[in-house]
Amino acid sequence: MDRSVNLVVDGHEHSLSVDPRTTLLDALRDHLQNFSPKKGCDHGQCGACTVLVDGRRLNSCLLLVLSQDGAEVTTSDGLAAEDDLAPVHRAFLDRDAFQCGYCTPGQVCSAVGAIREAADGAPSVVTEDLEARVDLSDDDDEIRERMSGNLCRCGAYVNIVAAVRDAAREDR
Structure with a gap:
């Protein structure tokens, strides 16, 4: 029996x-034809x-869509204004932070989330001073830790870290 x-x-x-x-992922892709989020492992890995x-x-593959009733969901596509790329999109393009591009929408959303979390003062496992504001614009270890849940099979990690660093600088 379907639910609303x-x-x-x-x-x-x-x-x-x-x-x-x-799942939220299947609702986005199958019901709303929003193909920005990709189905990779389907296990949150x-x-x-x-x-x-x-x-x-x-990770939208781990969320039942019914548990997100009333939620505001933003995909990589929704980060951009009509004809203008979001700063993270621009940074990924400028730094060539993708190869095949399959993981890129998830990487972009994760980067936006990581930058917000750091700006809000949320520490990560590698944060040394828990009282200080984390500045991702000059801390590659923080970026790598915060982005560690997003895998890139092509191995574009060096450029992804540089892109997140650039986007964090612009966000300041």
Whole structure:
């Protein structure tokens, strides 16, 4: 028996009727034809499906869409203004932080979340001073730790770290 769920995805309201077992990832891709988040491992291990849910980065393959009723979901596509790329998008392009591009939408959403978390003062495992504000614009160890949930099979990590650093500088 299908259930109703309401979502705001990339600024647009949607009412869906879904099987209760439907994940947020499958609702986005199969019901809303939003192919920005990718289905990689489908087990929350690769990060290809990362989206922002009410501003927090989450693996959409692990979330039942019914548990997100009323949530605001932002995919990589929703970060850009109409004809203008978001700063993270620009940084990824400028730094050539992708090869095949499959993981890029998840990497971009994760980068936005990581930059916000650091700006809000959330420490990571490698944060030395828990009282100080973390500045991702000059701390590659912090970036690597915060982005560690997003895998890139092509190995573009050096450029991804540089892109996140650049986006964090612009966000300051």
